[in-house]
Amino acid sequence: MNSLAKKDMIIIDGLELCNWDRNLLLELHKGEVTCIHACVGLWENARETLGKIGRWYRFFEENADLIIPVRTGEDILKAKAEGKVGVVLGTQNASPIDDDIALIEVFNNLGLKIMQLTYNNQNLIGSSCYEKTDTGLSRFGKNVVAEMNRVGMLIDLSHCGDQTTLDAIEASRRPVSITHANPDWIYPSRRNKSREVLHALKDNRGMLGLCVYPFLINGAATTMTEFCELVARSVDFMGVEQVALGTDLTLNLDDEFLKWMRMGRWTFEMDYGAGSKDNPSWPAWPAWFQGPADFPNIADGLLAHGFSKQDVYAVMGGNWLNFFTESFKSEKELKVCV
Amino acid sequence: MNSLAKKDMIIIDGLELCNWDRNLLLELHKGEVTCIHACVGLWENARETLGKIGRWYRFFEENADLIIPVRTGEDILKAKAEGKVGVVLGTQNASPIDDDIALIEVFNNLGLKIMQLTYNNQNLIGSSCYEKTDTGLSRFGKNVVAEMNRVGMLIDLSHCGDQTTLDAIEASRRPVSITHANPDWIYPSRRNKSREVLHALKDNRGMLGLCVYPFLINGAATTMTEFCELVARSVDFMGVEQVALGTDLTLNLDDEFLKWMRMGRWTFEMDYGAGSKDNPSWPAWPAWFQGPADFPNIADGLLAHGFSKQDVYAVMGGNWLNFFTESFKSEKELKVCV
Numbered sequence: 001m002n003s004l005a006k007k008d009m010i011i012i013d014g015l016e017l018c019n020w021d022r023n024l025l026l027e028l029h030k031g032e033v034t035c036i037h038a039c040v041g042l043w044e045n046a047r048e049t050l051g052k053i054g055r056w057y058r059f060f061e062e063n064a065d066l067i068i069p070v071r072t073g074e075d076i077l078k079a080k081a082e083g084k085v086g087v088v089l090g091t092q093n094a095s096p097i098d099d100d101i102a103l104i105e106v107f108n109n110l111g112l113k114i115m116q117l118t119y120n121n122q123n124l125i126g127s128s129c130y131e132k133t134d135t136g137l138s139r140f141g142k143n144v145v146a147e148m149n150r151v152g153m154l155i156d157l158s159h160c161g162d163q164t165t166l167d168a169i170e171a172s173r174r175p176v177s178i179t180h181a182n183p184d185w186i187y188p189s190r191r192n193k194s195r196e197v198l199h200a201l202k203d204n205r206g207m208l209g210l211c212v213y214p215f216l217i218n219g220a221a222t223t224m225t226e227f228c229e230l231v232a233r234s235v236d237f238m239g240v241e242q243v244a245l246g247t248d249l250t251l252n253l254d255d256e257f258l259k260w261m262r263m264g265r266w267t268f269e270m271d272y273g274a275g276s277k278d279n280p281s282w283p284a285w286p287a288w289f290q291g292p293a294d295f296p297n298i299a300d301g302l303l304a305h306g307f308s309k310q311d312v313y314a315v316m317g318g319n320w321l322n323f324f325t326e327s328f329k330s331e332k333e334l335k336v337c338v
Numbered sequence: 339m340n341s342l343a344k345k346d347m348i349i350i351d352g353l354e355l356c357n358w359d360r361n362l363l364l365e366l367h368k369g370e371v372t373c374i375h376a377c378v379g380l381w382e383n384a385r386e387t388l389g390k391i392g393r394w395y396r397f398f399e400e401n402a403d404l405i406i407p408v409r410t411g412e413d414i415l416k417a418k419a420e421g422k423v424g425v426v427l428g429t430q431n432a433s434p435i436d437d438d439i440a441l442i443e444v445f446n447n448l449g450l451k452i453m454q455l456t457y458n459n460q461n462l463i464g465s466s467c468y469e470k471t472d473t474g475l476s477r478f479g480k481n482v483v484a485e486m487n488r489v490g491m492l493i494d495l496s497h498c499g500d501q502t503t504l505d506a507i508e509a510s511r512r513p514v515s516i517t518h519a520n521p522d523w524i525y526p527s528r529r530n531k532s533r534e535v536l537h538a539l540k541d542n543r544g545m546l547g548l549c550v551y552p553f554l555i556n557g558a559a560t561t562m563t564e565f566c567e568l569v570a571r572s573v574d575f576m577g578v579e580q581v582a583l584g585t586d587l588t589l590n591l592d593d594e595f596l597k598w599m600r601m602g603r604w605t606f607e608m609d610y611g612a613g614s615k616d617n618p619s620w621p622a623w624p625a626w627f628q629g630p631a632d633f634p635n636i637a638d639g640l641l642a643h644g645f646s647k648q649d650v651y652a653v654m655g656g657n658w659l660n661f662f663t664e665s666f667k668s669e670k671e672l673k674v675c676v
Binding site: 047050053054055057058098100102105106109110111 | 384388389391393396438440444
């Protein structure tokens with residue numbers, strides 16, 4: 001009687017980093033996922049990102065019966081209506097723009113609608129949560145924030161250091177996102193976020209995507225109840241309209257990619273990122289979330305935990321839908337709407 | 339009584355290669371030009387072209403009162419209605435796609451709607467009119483033609499060698515263009531086109547943009563009457579629906595750029611292209627066409643020469659309008675229209 005109407009539920013994942021193939025797309029369909037933010041790049045420069053986007057276009061063509069590209073909120077609704085999965089392209093680094101402010105509009109026009117300001121290292125724009133000192137947003141970084149605001153490319157701060165995050169929130173004329181991280185007072189990790197940062201995000205009307213990446217929770221041992229408790233406490237802090245999911249799902253990836261993810265071209269030495277020497281490989285995921293087909297488990301879990309149906313819909317995707325719809329508009333389009 | 343209704347005339351230039359600034363845009367307005375194909379690159383690779391397109395986006399922003407970007411026929415009509423100049427971005431080389439077939443859709447999505455298969459040298463795709471031997475379209479070249487057909491990026495063959503041109507016309511499922519060249523039996527030049535090539539273009543329903551570039555006519559001494567005679571004889575050969583203008587206007591460019599245009603990075607020795615040792619610098623233009631403000635001179639000249647008003651409208655821009663409108667559609671869009 002109190003069950004979720006899955007046909008009406010919109011499920012949106014704020015970040016997935018997978019080696020996509022048709023089988024994985026079918027898993028998304030099993031999970032009745034409406035839309036994902038797919039990570040296109042980590043360390044890739046402008047030219048490399050261009051090639052990756054080209055391959056994505058081809059992938060869209062070859063799997064047009066299963067997925068559609070998403071550049072607007074309407075595209076997400078279209079995906080839902082057609083029973084397809086919408087895919088928002090984004091990168092976890094500002095490396096695609098090299099040192100050229102003009103490339104933000106260029107990549108935005110190619111459908112790259114989300115860009116994280118830094119990945120795990122200091123870059124031209126700011127600093128990461130793993131650097132010893134975070135000097136905050138650079139001069140170029142301030143221009144990047146303003147230009148992303150202008151064209152409607154969503155700012156993602158998930159891997160940024162605290163000062164860079166606070167500076168970016170202050171500089172941004174528009175709401176920003178932390179697409180995949182958790183409150184660090186619930187799960188301590190350099191990658192998770194402090195009260196100060198999340199308070200600033202809340203005031204900015206920004207969105208927090210809660211993360212299932214095992215290193216950012218309690219590993220594979222994390223129970224569904226514990227995850228629901230994470231959601232509940234985050235909602236208490238942020239408000240139910242500003243909490244969503246960003247699983248950081250990593251599937252179909254080998255150790256070679258793990259090295260690329262962690263070491264890029266910046267070191268010859270092993271760097272473990274959110275992992276550790278004792279836990280050097282890809283992490284095992286909780287039993288209740290082994291892949292995209294398991295999204296309904298989370299929805300059912302939240303309902304069983306006591307969330308209202310309305311709040312479950314909001315956290316599972318309704319919030320991202322509203323947030324993406326606004327965030328992907330250029331400032332010119334926003335003005336026309338007013 | 340037989341004067342042209344300039345308010346109703348659409349003027350479209352099939353190629354201009356200028357160092358654009360606001361003054362030049364005002365000259366286009368003086369000439370009541372509706373749309374130009376602006377050359378974005380000659381030798382630039384993918385990364386360099388990306389940067390150039392980024393700068394063009396900024397130029398569009400900064401001069402939004404004078405110009406708008408054109409990706410469709412509707413955009414051209416919008417430019418006319420708003421009293422602005424529409425700008426189609428294109429390149430005179432396939433260098434933007436490097437060796438990657440997927441970059442055609444990428445650059446098409448960025449608004450690069452016209453691409454010449456080769457500039458003055460042999461490349462991965464085919465050969466130029468200046469090479470000793472033209473081996474025709476390469477294996478990659480055939481794929482490039484098919485992919486340009488698919489996405490709706492117009493194939494330009496102006497600088498290609500005869501065999502490459504004939505091969506491309508045969509391979510193409512859609513009409514192609516020679517945006518800026520003249521019949522070589524009227525003005526002999528390696529850059530101008532033979533009867534065989536233009537006959538193939540005619541059969542392909544392709545478009546020929548007649549060129550005012552002094553080295554491709556009789557220099558600055560060419561009279562308006564002679565140019566009108568060129569138009570008349572070309573129309574006799576091609577039919578009035580397949581002849582238009584592609585002035586190849588080169589303004590505001592210095593000797594440094596001339597060296598880049600002719601020598602790129604492929605030689606240390608001077609290469610004169612369509613020029614010669616005796617005439618090594620930028621050519622002087624005929625008195626009746628010193629710049630974009632002089633387009634009405636050509637229209638008036640054609641009318642005085644005996645062309646009907648309808649045919650003047652066709653050659654001045656009506657033909658490009660129809661041709662661009664169809665050519666810029668993807669094959670998917672064409673099918674929807676049928």
